[in-house]
Amino acid sequence: MAQVQRMSRLMVKTLRDDPADAETLNHKLLVRAGYVRRSSAGIWSWLPLGKKVLENITRVVREEMDAIGGQEVLLPALLPKEAYDASGRYEEYGDLLFRLKDRKGADYLLGPTHEEIFTQIVKDQCTSYKDLPVILYQIQTKYRDEARPRAGVLRGREFQMKDSYSFDTTDEGLTESYALHRDAYIRIFERLGLDHRIVSAVSGAMGGSASEEFLAPAPAGEDTFVDCPACEYAANTEAVTFRATPADASHPAVEELDTPDTPTIETLAAHLGVPASATLKNLLVKVDGEIVAVGVPGDREVDLGKLGEHLAPAVVELVTAEDFVDRPDLVRGYVGPQGLEKVRYIADPRIAPGTAWVTGANKPDTHAKNVVCGRDFEVDDYLDVVVVRDGDPCPKCGTGLKLDRAIEIGHIFQLGRKFADAFQLDVLGQNGKPVRVTMGSYGIGVSRAVAALAEQTADDKGLCWPREIAPADVHVVAAGKALQTELAIEVAEKLSAAGLRVLVDERPGVSPGVKFTDAELIGVPQILVAGRRAAEGVVELKDRRTGEREELTVSEAIARLSA
């Protein structure tokens, strides 16, 4: 039986005003309600109420990870550089990594995620196919030196995360471990009461193939995703694909146009009297040092992040004036794909075979029209690299997509053999020969889930937790003098004896108004008030979310709350 928490003893100082630096709802409310306090930029202290919420989420995550056969471990946060050299991520992470030296000058880092170390552990512990599959997880502190930590505990530099890793000998095994995690994550977020979408994701620097994100829609979210109003399609904007149908029309021959003073698509379109979407814009970039052209319709923007993700691990950079020395074939501002034989040409799927475009003529002050894809130029690679827009067609059903903001609360990856290759992780197969292991990597942001829940459930009065996650089941308020205080404590003890987690506000010298405001701000789902009719043994039960109130006798209230 948990002890009754008395507000007079609990270290919680609520604030009437939003902290000056807070922009998001969760940041404002978690600070005002005394759940967290900022230690330094992006680094937070979890006070008693916040720690309870964190612990409740941890418990749910642990139970569901155990249920799929996950084995809990605890790996260090302070990790030797060597492991991350082997995977190449010591450099790849750049400034995102906290790096340090020990007293002997040896290099260490604070773990941002643990693929390397888990791979080493499994290499040490598992030698035969009989030892696999295995799912390992930990709930642990992670570190990322974010350039712009923001939104309270949403994007911190030190944060709590559940990370797990699956190890299988076959692709089918990986698919199964991935499916187990996907199902466990759905159960976890349902139990947490988090509204969420599962979206396709580009796996990025992690490498690997299949990858999905769990997104909690919220205005404070840093991720943009698309949702199809007509079918079940949802995706990270970076993963949205476009399916063009090849055009079969016949077009006149290429014609060159004198286009002075048209340095931008806007000026060109205006000069020619065509829509920007009829022009073909060719962006030059360097991919691992080699110049590459990227073609997109003139009304669209290239998403350089998306391009980088597609081409990783190759490094994508913008070109500079120096890159044009000795390249008379590249006429800046007037590049067209036709006759651009020495340059690899990547294009958006909208540049479909048979479509005709106005584009650069590879001569100063000159453009060309009727430049037809497949006739006048070839595309080396089609990649989805444009910035997605509200109303873009759904790749599944064609309906206009809706753009929304969300918080990424989970991510599941099929890593494949990237890390196993880096560490030569083999086990003895059934046939006596070594088998390379295939891996999955799965994460839930535990402290971030607190922020996401706060964002989704709070209202204008304050926080409003789902019961399993709330710091208490019921918040008893003594609204009055000695009589009310006595009754409140008595009811609190009885509720606690019935197995409920109880917070009681028996602070002497604090007005009922302040107590009500604090109760609503703190957001325990049920508020029980010992007030006006305390002498008769009648209390008022208030639902924090709906505001519904009901007068009940003490025993009715206990029966209702323990039901």
Next chain:
Amino acid sequence: MAQVQRMSRLMVKTLRDDPADAETLNHKLLVRAGYVRRSSAGIWSWLPLGKKVLENITRVVREEMDAIGGQEVLLPALLPKEAYDASGRYEEYGDLLFRLKDRKGADYLLGPTHEEIFTQIVKDQCTSYKDLPVILYQIQTKYRDEARPRAGVLRGREFQMKDSYSFDTTDEGLTESYALHRDAYIRIFERLGLDHRIVSAVSGAMGGSASEEFLAPAPAGEDTFVDCPACEYAANTEAVTFRATPADASHPAVEELDTPDTPTIETLAAHLGVPASATLKNLLVKVDGEIVAVGVPGDREVDLGKLGEHLAPAVVELVTAEDFVDRPDLVRGYVGPQGLEKVRYIADPRIAPGTAWVTGANKPDTHAKNVVCGRDFEVDDYLDVVVVRDGDPCPKCGTGLKLDRAIEIGHIFQLGRKFADAFQLDVLGQNGKPVRVTMGSYGIGVSRAVAALAEQTADDKGLCWPREIAPADVHVVAAGKALQTELAIEVAEKLSAAGLRVLVDERPGVSPGVKFTDAELIGVPQILVAGRRAAEGVVELKDRRTGEREELTVSEAIARLSA
């Protein structure tokens, strides 16, 4: 109901041989039984079995901390330098601190202990005497860059610790918070099954007054403590005191002796034909730059660590030849306290008033005898600074003390106002005036407790955990073929349904001998074997500690184990 853990699925690889670098029992066994693996020097990964033990200890600590009204929080491990500048510990900690910079070049450290940050939190959260007393605790990862990490998880550089802090407005309040912790610690160590002693301690760099250590006697321990075989006295060797009774005898006048070629106490004692204990040795040191003489009997050694602790925060250094320039009063090798007026004289309590000594005569090649304390010289300060020896008298009852080795598993301090002064931590007192807060600081090494338990409970077969701490309540072994395996799994499921935590060894193709050896190495307290008489439904229950065996029917075994 916890799931049955199957050895065939559990990531545990036992080793027959001790790791090459292991010197202590806990290091050997925790590695061999697959509880932990070394990540880098002094930094460990906790594998599934180890994590369970760690979690069990954490649960006990948490329950007992909650029972004394402790409020759990979680503070960052990555801390800004500024807070530790305010207390002076950023420098004081020296190489023990892991220091790093973030991407903007700001200085951070990895928290070795959190007095500064808790003081800041309370300054932010508590404004009135009504908000106190408060006890805050966390169970969290700590970092110390030990010069010589050793003994497995016993002295790590990254480790788990419960640290708590009490805040009171009065000295009586601090005494009470301290007593609450002392009692909670006794209950915790009793529940963990850790044999321990509570000893007086010098509080050292933490400052403050009353301080006690909880020591778990073990040969691998790094601490030496004294235990009185006759009374309840026990103390850290650094805290042992000596009570001398002033001697009242009359002595002849001081007499100078020609003592050439007597550079050491041994040569002097031999030359004069007296025991070394009759001579007075005077060690010169510098305290904050000033030369000070420390007198101890010739047969004793000065414990410079102890001296440093007594004089902290003053810095104690050894003298060098340069310090004797312009000091003709100090004749190296022939210093005596008589007539040494310009030098502060610190002495061991054995140099009691009325005692007579052979000591230096402050002239080259000359000593003096019948030099009487209180007649021929005065002692400025008595301090216990000699290295304690087996057989030294108990300060309480005079019986010869016993020296033993132990592991420090807990430490409780009355810090007083040191940190409150550094951070100006005041609250409004009952009289409307600010009151400076007084603090206590209390720690339990959670990962270290695992090592201490392993050291105290293991035998020549392996680990041997107390039930509450063990990774399972019972270890079921299938010793045979399909019939035994089927019975073992059936019994395991029934035991689990009865609420027990069960590990079942149903590994196919593993011999009964290997399974028995592994079971004894892993150290679950009860081993249940489905073997020879499986067909009759008879199993063998073996007590891991005593080795006692008993044949029982399955239902008898379940009844016995769930009792």
